[in-house]
Structures are given as structure tokens and as C-alpha cells.
Amino acid sequence: MLRSVTRPSDPAGPAALADIRAAQAGDAAAFERLYRANVGRVNALALRLTADSQRAEDLVQDAFVRAWEKLGTFRGESSFPTWMHRLTVNAFLLAHRSEQRRGAREETRGELPDSPTTGSVDALGAEGRMDLEQAIARLPDGARTAFVLHELQGYSHEEIAAFSGVAAATVRAQLHRARRRLMEMLER
Amino acid sequence: MTDTELTPDERRRLDERISELPESVEPARDLWPAIRARIESARMRTLPVSPDATRTSATTSVGGTRTQSPRHSRTAQWARLATAAAALVVASVSLTWLALRGGSRDDGASAVAATTTPGSPAITSAALATFASYERSAADLAAALEKRSARLDPKTQAVLERSLRTIDEALQEAREALAADPSSAAYRSFVESAYRQKLDFLRRANDVAALRGA
DSSP states (O other): OOOOTTSOOOOOOHHHHHHHHHHHTTOHHHHHHHHHHHHHHHHHHHHHHHSOHHHHHHHHHHHHHHHHHHGGGOOSSSOHHHHHHHHHHHHHHHHHHHHHHHTOSOOOSSOOOSSOSOSSSOOSOTTSOOOHHHHHHTSOHHHHHHHIIIIITOOOHHHHHHHHTSOHHHHHHHHHHHHHHHHHHHTO | OOOOOOOHHHHHHHHHHHHTSOSOOOOSSOOHHHHHHHHHHHHHHTSOOOGGGGTOOEEEOTTSOEEEOOOOOHHHHHHHHHHHHHHHHHHHHHHHHHHHTTOOOOSSHHHHHTTOOOOOTTSOHHHHHHHHHHHHHHHHHHHHHHHTGGGSOHHHHHHHHHHHHHHHHHHHHHHHHHHHSTTOHHHHHHHHHHHHHHHHHHHHHHHHHHHHHO
């Protein structure tokens, strides 16, 4: 089910495994080493999901705090980076649903806006050509989530639908629109 | 805008762009101090409540060392709090002295800040939330201070580090007192006061360090 190019590779060698075991026993210094080794990948995912540097920082913090709390459940069936990515996605969706319940954000399930969803992303590169990171950031929330989870993280339509609480057909439609809009922005 | 699927050629070009995305992007700032502070807060909240919980406080350092604090009689706690209060004053005075003589800051600020832990399970969630907020702010300030440490001479760093350690010891004493008697408004007030003084100290230390680097 996981096929993406940006899916984390597994750098876990003996040292990482030792750190995981030590952290599970309560050694925070070992957990800090795990944080240092993985924060870049988690932050990359957080930035793509949120399209906002401040929210990405919050998400990274949430993910690692949850990792610390749930370390005892990590059995090594997946790699630690993959486990961290899953925690990050879960933390993002949890926060997203919470925000939706509070009505703090407008969900753009259908139409794609003409303007960026965040003002924190520089839309164009030095040559006036948009790169993919910037284009992803300009997608509306639903389309961006579907694109990042499916195209970059390798989740299936059905998994995303289950995570997000929408129909799989809606996920497919969001993906089509996201891809089309991305190509328009990238090749404009 | 159209919802039609991409052509095979468009799909190939999009896949090429996806393959160029970096797997890792480092955060703009070090997030570990804030994460560490939150972990400490969470660990204190999840400590089991036992009949001894109102008598014995527990301190868990995120550095990995678990220590059980000593039992205190009320009288002894007040005596230690008085000492802690005096220590806070000493720390504040030392910072003022440093500022006046043009000195500044602390390299070990973040490490010292990270040894603090709020409350006990019996303390109200509102108080814990307040303490956690103080912890996050202190962690951010300590991280900022750490970045500026290179601008300061070793002697200045050592003085500030000692002052921060003194503040943290005072804070720890206050927290232990509150953990032993969670219903005490006086103890809670003292903990909050200690946190505020710590934040004030860190802000002023940052100001001094920034001036030294200007």
C-alpha cells in the first residue's frame, strides 16, 4: 500500500535500535537522538500537510510527544521512520478534525480557490517558476491532504477516506483536481 | 478548471517532479526544548496517584533519571520555601549586577530549564495547563539564549548558569511543596511566582545577550 518516493527509507541500524530500546525504558537522551535522526523527515511531511510553517512546528511537536507516550507500543513491525510518519499523519488528522468541529477553518471540499490557502508560502521561485512544494501549498486543504497522503505517502484511496471521514470517491475526485491544478501551476 | 485525469505524459512529468522532492527538511528552529518540556509535563500528569501522593512528591527528569523527592514536614517545607525565595532574589540580583557591568547570559540555560517539572496528579488540570504553558515559554527562551551563548565570555556564562540553576532549585522546591499539598493556594501561588521570575530572568538574559551581540 505504501509506494511513494518520499516514503521514509529505514536508516535504523544497531544504534537506532538501541536508542529505541533505551527510549522505551524511559531514557530521554536516547529519545532525543531519535528525534534528531527523524525530525527532518517528519518536518517535511508536516510542512506539506499543513502548508504553514507555524502549524508544521506544532504538528512536529505533537507527533514526537505522542511518539514518546506510545513508544511502549512500538514493536518494530514497521521501521521507526514509518511509524513516526503514521503518528504524524494521525496527529494532523486529529487536529484537523478538531478544528473542523470548532468551525475554526473553512473546509474546501469541492472548488479549488484561486488564491493560496496560506500566506506563508512564497509562491514563485527566483526564476518566476513555481516548484512542486509551493504548488502543493497552494492547494486547498482537502485536495492537499489527499495528494500528500496518496502521492507522497502512498496511502490508498480507501485509507485516506477512512482517515478523513469522507467517501473514497470524494478522495479520488480531490486527487484528480489536485493533480490537474498542480500541473497548471507548474507549467503555467 | 477541468477535473479530467492527466495524460500519460503529464503524469510522467508530475512523477518526475515528485521524485525531486527532498525526503527531509530541517525545521527552522530546534523544536527539542519545547518537546522535552511537554514530555516532562505529560509524565508528571500520568504519574499514578497513591495514598502517599499527597505526602511524597516525585520528580522525573527527562534526562532519564528518576528520583523520588524526600518527604517534608510542613514546617520544613516552609523553611525550604523561604530559602528558595531568598535564592530567587539572589539570582535576580546577580543578573542585575551582570547587566550593570555589561555582562550577560548562560550557556546551560536550556539544560537547567529542562529539569523542571510541574505538579502532581492531584493538582488541577487548569494549574497543570498553566505550568505547561510556563514550561513551553521557558523552553523557547532558553533555546534562544543558547543560540546567543557564543557571544558571551565564559565567566559571564558561568555566572548566569549558576543563577539559573538557583532559580530552578527554588522552582523545584516550590513544586515539591505543592505536590505534597496540592490544595494549598499558597504553594501554587509560589510555584507560579517562581515560574514568572524564571521567565523574567530568561527574558532579561536574552536582552543582555542580544546587546552583547549587537
